[in-house]
Amino acid sequence: MNNQLRFDGRVAVITGAGGGLGRAYALLLAARGVAVVVNDLGGSRHGEGAATSAADRVVEEIEAAGGEAVASYDSVEDGGRIIQTALDHFGRIDIVINNAGILRDTSFHKMTADDWERIYRVHLYGGFQVTHAAWPHLRDQGYGRIVMTSSAAGLYGNFGQANYGAAKLGLLGLANSLAVEGQKRNVLVNTIAPLAGSRLTETILPPDMVAALKPEYVAPLVAYLCHESNSDTGQVFEVGAGWAARLRWQRGRGAFLPLAEALTPEAVADQWTTIQNFDDPTYPETPLDSFAPVVENLQGGRGAGGQGRMGAGETENAGESNLPRSPAPLPPRAASGDISDAIGHEFEPKTLTYGEKDLSLYALSVGAAVDPLDASELPFVYELNSSFRALPTFGVAFPFSLLWQITDVPGLKFNPALLLHGEQYLSLPRPLPTAATVTNTARIANIYDKGSGALVLLDVHTADESGQEIAYNQVSLFIRGLGGFGGERGPSATWALPDRAPDAVHHDRTNANQALLYRLSSGDRNPLHADPAFAAVGGFDRPILHGLCTFGFAGRAVLRHFAGNDPARFRSIRARFTRHVFPGETLVTTMWAVGTDGAFAADGADGQRVLFQCKAAERDEIVLSGGVVELT
Ligand code: NAI
Numbered sequence: 282m283n284n285q286l287r288f289d290g291r292v293a294v295i296t297g298a299g300g301g302l303g304r305a306y307a308l309l310l311a312a313r314g315v316a317v318v319v320n321d322l323g324g325s326r327h328g329e330g331a332a333t334s335a336a337d338r339v340v341e342e343i344e345a346a347g348g349e350a351v352a353s354y355d356s357v358e359d360g361g362r363i364i365q366t367a368l369d370h371f372g373r374i375d376i377v378i379n380n381a382g383i384l385r386d387t388s389f390h391k392m393t394a395d396d397w398e399r400i401y402r403v404h405l406y407g408g409f410q411v412t413h414a415a416w417p418h419l420r421d422q423g424y425g426r427i428v429m430t431s432s433a434a435g436l437y438g439n440f441g442q443a444n445y446g447a448a449k450l451g452l453l454g455l456a457n458s459l460a461v462e463g464q465k466r467n468v469l470v471n472t473i474a475p476l477a478g479s480r481l482t483e484t485i486l487p488p489d490m491v492a493a494l495k496p497e498y499v500a501p502l503v504a505y506l507c508h509e510s511n512s513d514t515g516q517v518f519e520v521g522a523g524w525a526a527r528l529r530w531q532r533g534r535g536a537f538l539p540l541a542e543a544l545t546p547e548a549v550a551d552q553w554t555t556i557q558n559f560d561d562p563t564y565p566e567t568p569l570d571s572f573a574p575v576v577e578n579l580q581g582g583r584g585a586g587g588q589g590r591m592g593a594g595e596t597e598n599a600g601e602s603n604l605p606r607s608p609a610p611l612p613p614r615a616a617s618g619d620i621s622d623a624i625g626h627e628f629e630p631k632t633l634t635y636g637e638k639d640l641s642l643y644a645l646s647v648g649a650a651v652d653p654l655d656a657s658e659l660p661f662v663y664e665l666n667s668s669f670r671a672l673p674t675f676g677v678a679f680p681f682s683l684l685w686q687i688t689d690v691p692g693l694k695f696n697p698a699l700l701l702h703g704e705q706y707l708s709l710p711r712p713l714p715t716a717a718t719v720t721n722t723a724r725i726a727n728i729y730d731k732g733s734g735a736l737v738l739l740d741v742h743t744a745d746e747s748g749q750e751i752a753y754n755q756v757s758l759f760i761r762g763l764g765g766f767g768g769e770r771g772p773s774a775t776w777a778l779p780d781r782a783p784d785a786v787h788h789d790r791t792n793a794n795q796a797l798l799y800r801l802s803s804g805d806r807n808p809l810h811a812d813p814a815f816a817a818v819g820g821f822d823r824p825i826l827h828g829l830c831t832f833g834f835a836g837r838a839v840l841r842h843f844a845g846n847d848p849a850r851f852r853s854i855r856a857r858f859t860r861h862v863f864p865g866e867t868l869v870t871t872m873w874a875v876g877t878d879g880a881f882a883a884d885g886a887d888g889q890r891v892l893f894q895c896k897a898a899e900r901d902e903i904v905l906s907g908g909v910v911e912l913t
Contacts, residue, residue: 289314292371297381299335301479305496311348320353328383357407364414379408386441404448425468426507429456460515469514476521619692620766628723631682636716637664646802647833671713673851674836676752680741704757708853729771735763776907785872787838795864799830828858838870839910852911867898
């Protein structure tokens, strides 16, 4: 068989492999080239006693079939010794299957602390000990496959199995977090809830079922999860008798209770049907997904009456690589066939007024005028200056007043937590007025199918009181998991940096409280930029800066170096958000002046373009790429 999945050179520890399911895994993996540590304590099904014969028999079977195996008789509670057996005999460890198990079934009112403790120690504590001992080796070598064994009793509950069910669901919780921690190091952790005939099930299943439900029917799925070709992690599968299916969480749309009003038990009672309704479900996969509607409600998205704020994650702003990813995003909500219908959708126009104070606050929030001895940026922050003027990138704030409507576009159903700000383009026909009442209109210009997600291009036109356009934004929003709807793929980025030294490099040290300032100037109140607890949920160890704040810093750098701080020369700006920035980091904007033909053009030449990228110096990470400013 040419396409046989082989495991040559790999080493596995399989706990409880002296019988039942573990034995089936051991025989299959050994036949595919794995050197196996056959671990089994050899006690009774209730966890009493110990014997070497169970493990020895399976080792003999493997060796008789030409495979390689060694026995380990330690309890999983001494996980370190089991892993050491693998290292001593085979010099490495690649695969861990936590399978050892016992039962002490009894109804909860009769359950003793000893019943609870013994089950906990074999299943959950044992799973921890074995995995914990293997973990550093797997991490360091950048490869590992781990399988945890849960049970329907844990997933759904079962009479007489409170101890067992709790431990079994505990293993799933362990796997979920390890999947997140291990993913970057290619240590993948999945969970199974099997059904097979064994000495554990022979007392509850009829004999013919025990005989029919062969452990060999479960083993292939476990082997696949342990193979290097598997890239899925953090998933749970029910498997038995040749049937296998992934299991996931489903959540109703939920009720958004208005925070502006008193939140009472009666309000909950009124909404009880909605709270329990599954008509239009979502499938959360990460804590961030879990928090998304909470943040949405906090931000006034729904419960407070939809007052024009973006939903959670929408200004996430560090591009596609920002958020912790679920391994294989599923369509966040159904109805992807309708996505193309959303093209051309028009948002409800929004009018807003701004003045000198808004402009000054914005300019300060993107780092203007930090040096009191340098007056060159005073006109952006000091309204008494005779040439007070708007920093051009203030224009990116306009779409914000209506962007939240993206969550209400018919046909475009998604979980706001999966939405990332991909790119921003702003063009200005002339300098922005220093005070105006403007009206924003927006329309979905296109939606591209990028496979892993949908790229939504939102055109936002901003007009002054006389109806004259003063700004045009194109906001590119990437919705993870919403691809594959059969739409156009759209153009690919073709941006390349000149192959020469830059013409200017600008350093800006952001303040530790930069995001707190920017949220006031931009109106983007996403707690991700302020509250450490929310940032932690998003996978960051502290709040991150708004991507559009970094964008403003970069735009300022270009304006200063190539246009003498003159907004009249600033025609447009574009950039892509690639990574997050932590407030306090140093932004390094690197710039190249080129003509419209791409050749070098001296400062002041007509039709000049400036290409730029921006780095977070301390982490040496590119945070804005594909930057282009058009000057006149
Ligand atoms: P089994 O009793 O044939 O296999 C479990 C093995 O674990 C035994 O050989 C036992 O000696 C060993 N073991 C027990 N305590 C140990 C310890 N402290 N250290 C090392 N080894 C120890 O049972 P089966 O059915 O093959 O179970 C395998 C796993 O699958 C268990 O975790 C069980 O809870 C789980 N499971 C099985 C289901 C089934 O339908 N058979 C259903 C759901 C879960």
